[in-house]
Amino acid sequence: MTQTTQIAVLGAGPGGYAAAFYAADLGMQVTLIDEEKNPGGVCLYRGCIPSKALLHVAKVIDEASHASKWGVAFAQPAIDVNQLRAYKQGVVDKLTAGVGSVAKLRKVNFVQGRATVTGPKSLTVKTASGEEQIQFQHLILATGSSPTKIPSLALDSPRMMDSTSALDLPDVPKSLLVVGGGYIGLELGTVYATLGSKVSVVEMTGGLLPGADRDLVQPLEKRLKTLFAAIMVNTKVVKVAEEKAGIRVTFEGDVAEKEQVFDRVLVSIGRRPNSKVPGLESTRVKVDAKGFIETDPQRRTAEPSIFAIGDVAGEPMLAHKASHEARVAVEAIAGHKAVFEPQAIPAVVFTDPEIAWCGLTEAQAREQNVDVEVAKFPWGALSRAITVDRPEGLTKLVLEKSTGRVLGVGISGSGAGELIAEGVLAIEMGASAEDLKMVIHPHPTLSESVMEAAEVFFGQSTHVYKPKKK
Amino acid sequence: MTEFKVPELGENVASGDVAKVLVSVGDTVKMEQPVIELETDKATIEVPSSVSGVVKEIKVKKGDKVQVGAVIFTVDDAAANGASGNGAGTAAGKAAAAAPPAEAKPDPKAEAKPEPKAEAKPETKPEAKPEAKPEAKVVSMPQRQPAEAPPPAAAPAPAPAPSNLMPAAASPAVRRLAREIGVDINAVAGSGPAGRISQEDVKEHARRILSSVGSAGAPAAGGMVARASRAMPDFAKWGEVQREPWSNIRRVTSEHLSYSWNTVPHVTQFDKADVTSLEELRKKYKDQVAKAGGNLTVTAMLVKVLATALQKFPQFNASIDADRGELVYKKYVNVGVAVDTDRGLLVPVIKDASQKNITQIAVELQQLAEKARDRKLTLEEMSGGSMSLSNLGGIGGTYFTPIVNWPEVAILGVSRGGAEPVWKDGQFIPRQMLPLSLSYDHRLIDGADAIRFLRWVVEAIEQPFLLSLIG
Numbered sequence: 001m002t003q004t005t006q007i008a009v010l011g012a013g014p015g016g017y018a019a020a021f022y023a024a025d026l027g028m029q030v031t032l033i034d035e036e037k038n039p040g041g042v043c044l045y046r047g048c049i050p051s052k053a054l055l056h057v058a059k060v061i062d063e064a065s066h067a068s069k070w071g072v073a074f075a076q077p078a079i080d081v082n083q084l085r086a087y088k089q090g091v092v093d094k095l096t097a098g099v100g101s102v103a104k105l106r107k108v109n110f111v112q113g114r115a116t117v118t119g120p121k122s123l124t125v126k127t128a129s130g131e132e133q134i135q136f137q138h139l140i141l142a143t144g145s146s147p148t149k150i151p152s153l154a155l156d157s158p159r160m161m162d163s164t165s166a167l168d169l170p171d172v173p174k175s176l177l178v179v180g181g182g183y184i185g186l187e188l189g190t191v192y193a194t195l196g197s198k199v200s201v202v203e204m205t206g207g208l209l210p211g212a213d214r215d216l217v218q219p220l221e222k223r224l225k226t227l228f229a230a231i232m233v234n235t236k237v238v239k240v241a242e243e244k245a246g247i248r249v250t251f252e253g254d255v256a257e258k259e260q261v262f263d264r265v266l267v268s269i270g271r272r273p274n275s276k277v278p279g280l281e282s283t284r285v286k287v288d289a290k291g292f293i294e295t296d297p298q299r300r301t302a303e304p305s306i307f308a309i310g311d312v313a314g315e316p317m318l319a320h321k322a323s324h325e326a327r328v329a330v331e332a333i334a335g336h337k338a339v340f341e342p343q344a345i346p347a348v349v350f351t352d353p354e355i356a357w358c359g360l361t362e363a364q365a366r367e368q369n370v371d372v373e374v375a376k377f378p379w380g381a382l383s384r385a386i387t388v389d390r391p392e393g394l395t396k397l398v399l400e401k402s403t404g405r406v407l408g409v410g411i412s413g414s415g416a417g418e419l420i421a422e423g424v425l426a427i428e429m430g431a432s433a434e435d436l437k438m439v440i441h442p443h444p445t446l447s448e449s450v451m452e453a454a455e456v457f458f459g460q461s462t463h464v465y466k467p468k469k470k
Numbered sequence: 471m472t473e474f475k476v477p478e479l480g481e482n483v484a485s486g487d488v489a490k491v492l493v494s495v496g497d498t499v500k501m502e503q504p505v506i507e508l509e510t511d512k513a514t515i516e517v518p519s520s521v522s523g524v525v526k527e528i529k530v531k532k533g534d535k536v537q538v539g540a541v542i543f544t545v546d547d548a549a550a551n552g553a554s555g556n557g558a559g560t561a562a563g564k565a566a567a568a569a570p571p572a573e574a575k576p577d578p579k580a581e582a583k584p585e586p587k588a589e590a591k592p593e594t595k596p597e598a599k600p601e602a603k604p605e606a607k608v609v610s611m612p613q614r615q616p617a618e619a620p621p622p623a624a625a626p627a628p629a630p631a632p633s634n635l636m637p638a639a640a641s642p643a644v645r646r647l648a649r650e651i652g653v654d655i656n657a658v659a660g661s662g663p664a665g666r667i668s669q670e671d672v673k674e675h676a677r678r679i680l681s682s683v684g685s686a687g688a689p690a691a692g693g694m695v696a697r698a699s700r701a702m703p704d705f706a707k708w709g710e711v712q713r714e715p716w717s718n719i720r721r722v723t724s725e726h727l728s729y730s731w732n733t734v735p736h737v738t739q740f741d742k743a744d745v746t747s748l749e750e751l752r753k754k755y756k757d758q759v760a761k762a763g764g765n766l767t768v769t770a771m772l773v774k775v776l777a778t779a780l781q782k783f784p785q786f787n788a789s790i791d792a793d794r795g796e797l798v799y800k801k802y803v804n805v806g807v808a809v810d811t812d813r814g815l816l817v818p819v820i821k822d823a824s825q826k827n828i829t830q831i832a833v834e835l836q837q838l839a840e841k842a843r844d845r846k847l848t849l850e851e852m853s854g855g856s857m858s859l860s861n862l863g864g865i866g867g868t869y870f871t872p873i874v875n876w877p878e879v880a881i882l883g884v885s886r887g888g889a890e891p892v893w894k895d896g897q898f899i900p901r902q903m904l905p906l907s908l909s910y911d912h913r914l915i916d917g918a919d920a921i922r923f924l925r926w927v928v929e930a931i932e933q934p935f936l937l938s939l940i941g
Binding site for chain 2: 336337338339341343370400403404405407428429430431432434435
């Protein structure tokens with residue numbers, strides 16, 4: 001059976017479904033193709049969403065355990081893994097079904113199956129009921145990414161997990177090694193540690209969350225040192241082998257015990273773009289050395305009828321970047337002069353405390369010799385943080401020294417992920433510290449820290465006393 | 471060693487072509503001595519020296535394009551008597567700050583870098599603030615020049631250009647606007663705090679590009695979208711042709727007229743004036759005026775008539791500021807007079823013509839016409855007109871439709887007068903009749919106003935006493 005469509009979208013994650021919906025809203029005829037029953041992609045099925053459901057539970061457990069400090073003591077929690085898994089699954093099902101029904105309402109033709117590109121204007125989809133030929137005017141590739149696999153960690157064992165299987169929550173292992181100190185490893189490590197696992201993290205580089213400013217990571221690191229059994233930096237896993245008792249892991253680097261045995265091992269060392277789309281070689285689409293599909297600022301590939309967005313089209317591999325690119329690509333197809341040129345893409349690590357940043361980091365400013373001044377407001381002086389007994393946070397602004405223009409914002413602390421949006425807005429609007437300082441922020445909230453950090457830039461903040469420079 | 475630089479040349483002039491170098495190495499130059507001739511877009515200007523001394527090195531040659539502020543020559547210090555280019559130097563420096571010449575672009579950071587904190591505070595103004603209003607029209611758009619005209623109290627000085635790594639400080643909506651109208655957002659000067667770029671900044675930038683394209687000689691009138699030029703046929707296939715460069719003056723005239731023609735909805739109104747008695751008066755007082763050094767011509771007398779009429783009809787002494795949605799009424803009365811020269815049409819302006827008597831006007835007109843033919847007119851002498859007068863009567867013609875000299879709103883064309891039979895008191899009598907053509911901007915002036923104006927002019931010509939009686 002052959003169908004024709006104006007736009008075919010391959011991959012129904014936050015990039016793909018956003019593209020399909022926007023195109024449909026602009027009056028285009030759209031076919032959205034994915035292997036899952038509903039749109040959602042990694043983000044909804046096995047990424048952002050299930051991990052946040054589990055992290056929410058972890059946070060409740062953690063807060064309950066801290067409540068004894070405040071005069072409220074709970075008994076040790078009894079954890080029913082099956083019910084927890086069901087709760088998480090319920091969240092995923094609800095959201096994916098919701099997106100699916102919105103697709104129907106928009107009259108997006110959703111095809112479940114595996115696609116093969118057959119040319120610059122055509123593809124086939126293998127569905128449960130047979131094969132469909134689809135002729136399109138434009139194709140948007142939104143095929144996403146998958147967890148990176150490396151040979152030294154390849155071991156066919158149910159004890160070996162990647163982020164997908166870890167989110168399936170098979171059990172709460174006695175001991176878990178997280179390979180990779182990036183955000184995925186730390187988020188999932190936090191979940192398992194809170195549920196009762198003895199979690200160790202091994203990171204090849206000198207610190208957790210490479211890329212984030214150290215002062216933002218520091219409060220998290222401090223807390224994780226009590227939550228986790230071990231944090232091994234400058235350490236590499238050179239060998240994994242299955243034994244009766246678990247996985248024997250051989251380390252190399254700054255660690256005393258070079259061989260340790262873990263019940264389970266979670267490999268979270270990054271993600272790779274899914275650019276090996278079957279049949280893509282029948283088009284002029286180009287893939288770069290890192291496996292990303294090459295695109296122009298409108299997200300058009302070397303094949304003029306084909307666009308690529310999201311993880312498959314380049315870093316950072318974040319859902320909100322993909323959804324934004326989706327709008328750019330659809331507008332480009334609609335003939336508008338849209339380009340992808342964000343001034344800031346926020347990154348959020350949903351650990352506890354959270355870490356969020358956007359724009360220029362302090363470290364980048366140094367590397368690039370940008371003349372900046374960094375204004376910091378410690379949450380120890382923030383009333384809202386004190387009321388919830390979480391004073392370890394930090395809000396900092398990276399400001400152009402001569403003008404006070406906001407170039408970067410970094411926040412570390414409980415709720416940082418929600419707060420960072422103001423920083424993104426400030427950067428995109430070209431706001432200055434003076435603007436932030438003069439905007440009334442509600443009291444008592446964590447958001448006041450943004451205003452007060454801006455005050456610090458001017459040398460006078462209500463809640464931080466600094467003797468005058470002579 | 472003292473340098474002599476190209477001084478400020480006048481409103482809207484940033485550069486010129488060296489037409490002639492009037493000094494050589496080893497010459498002793500005095501203050502005010504003409505040292506080079508510059509052909510600018512509007513006129514050829516003799517540039518007087520603001521230094522004195524022995525010329526040591528000449529840095530320009532005929533044909534060079536020089537910007538305001540460029541060094542022309544150096545004089546030996548020993549011989550220079552201290553008057554090293556104060557007037558010209560500062561003027562040039564000011565213009566250079568407003569429109570940095572491409573080859574010597576000042577580093578805006580190095581130029582005015584006050585204490586960083588101080589700059590971010592609105593109450594502290596950087597000392598060396600670039601001129602808020604660029605004095606010279608920018609031909610090649612420098613990156614991040616100061617935005618025009620933000621009131622100094624409302625906005626701090628435009629921020630120095632951020633390093634190349636820094637994206638332009640513009641919101642997503644402003645970026646989109648720039649993209650859609652084809653403006654490079656990184657080239658736009660932000661007028662907001664911390665150099666923030668507004669939608670208005672983007673539009674202003676686009677307007678400037680369009681008008682600079684116009685003055686750079688492309689077939690675009692300022693502010694108008696350039697029309698695609700059509701391919702020229704090969705004329706040589708029909709016979710011999712000769713090609714000559716289009717002179718700056720001709721080109722600027724052409725752009726100016728095209729702009730006027732495209733902007734002003736023209737109407738031309740014709741009438742005839744009986745100049746018999748005016749001619750008698752002219753002959754009678756000719757010698758008296760000649761003694762004062764002037765030539766009592768019909769043109770000179772018409773300047774006085776127009777000057778008086780402009781006072782009676784203020785909407786003829788006005789301009790339309792379409793961008794601001796305002797009408798500009800002028801309290802001064804300056805009358806431009808078109809002068810035909812071998813290099814093209816020039817329009818020197820008799821300033822405050824309403825306050826001068828006809829003798830004074832005749833003398834001044836004579837001087838201006840001579841200057842025009844000798845290429846000595848300054849730009850100052852060619853700007854600021856209220857209305858223009860074009861008298862082709864010396865050559866011939868009956869009527870014509872002159873083009874309004876925008877931003878003026880009216881122009882009076884005069885053709886050749888002659889004896890005509892006029893029906894008067896039951897018989898034809900010969901009278902000297904002068905054909906007049908009044909073109910006007912119909913946006914501001916309606917036909918009834920125009921004919922009232924023209925009738926007033928005709929009556930003032932026919933009964934010159936009216937000038938004193940009701941003028």
